Amino acid sequence: MSSHLLTKNSSSRSLNLNKSFLISAVIHLVLIFGITFTTYYKLPILNQTPVINVKLANANIDELGQQTSAFNDVNELNQDNPKSMLNRKQKSSYQSLKVKKLEANSLVNSAEAKYLNLWQRQIESAGDRIISEDGIFLEGQRVQIIATIDSLGNLIRSEIALSSGVREVDLLALKILNESAPFPAFDPLMIEEYGFIEIVRDWNFSSG
Template sequence: MSKEKYIKKPSSRALTFNKSFLLSIIFHSILLFGITITAVKNLPIFQDTPIINVKFANSEIDIINNGDNFDNRTSPIESFEVLNSGVKEVSFGSPSINQIKRLEETSQVTNAESLYLNLWQRNIEMSGNEIMQNLEDNIEGGSVQILAKIDASGELIDSQILISSGSQALDIMAIDILKKSAPFQEFDSSMLAEYQVLEIVRDWNFSSVLN
């Protein structure tokens, strides 16, 4: 008597399940692939957008009394210490209500001044980038050195171009950006204890605007 091997045939339910599982894998693979392609396709493309970058100018600190002669001004700095943040804190002599402080690249600044400068710069760069992106005319890039004179309430009371970019259009736009960025932050109590007016000298670097 021959023995027949018993072969169990897969049930229709198993076939249906396997087919559904396979279709599900294919569907999700296509979906995942499509999402990946879409994400890659929509990645931002870095274009040559106009920017303004503000840097400290190359100069030294000046503490100026309004009644003093410019050539004979002195810096009544008694001491300073290097803080952990790398910012130099300056201790001044007796403050005068008429005193003006000028901040430039090599100026030693307090923590309050460092924060003030960062906010001032961010405000100008945001305003400047917005203005430049809406320009209709082409402007060649360049660098211009500007002095901004700010009072204790944050108002811009004077602005001067110390070193021209060589382009009248760029110089005018830089001053316009400065004026439209005002008013700025008010001085905090530690700044007010030393001076009533702050002069900020910086190099403004512009990229070209080609429309």
């Protein structure tokens, strides 16, 4: 009788261990495949697409989880351009801004998408005119610019974030940016969330 009970208890423990092992294995598989799928899904596909950083004042979103003491002195290339100069009062009002990054394939609301489209069209229109007037030979140079725009559409900061290595091309990029301003005023929905935007953009120049 006791031998039968021992055998039964042993079988029961073995069954419970097998169940626990199977449940544990299933959970681990779900976690492994779930994490793998999530990581793959969130990887951005950036194939010759620009990266846009939008800095939001008074926003509740802080995707980078950090604050920035946003604005240093304007780039040396901009010092002679009054449109790109910031006074001390403006600088002090930008000292604790939260940053939201928007890549080319990120979701934006309709107001932001419309604004970025208008901004780009205005830049391209001025760029075509200025390049044809200046007659500079361009051969695949790439430059990264920073444009900070307030809610009224004023360009309050412009600088080179990544130089092309050719001073004339850098100056050309700044000239295009500054002469494109002013830009459209913000949509009311945008103004409700932030007071200005900072756009970081890669530009590729080519004479062809």
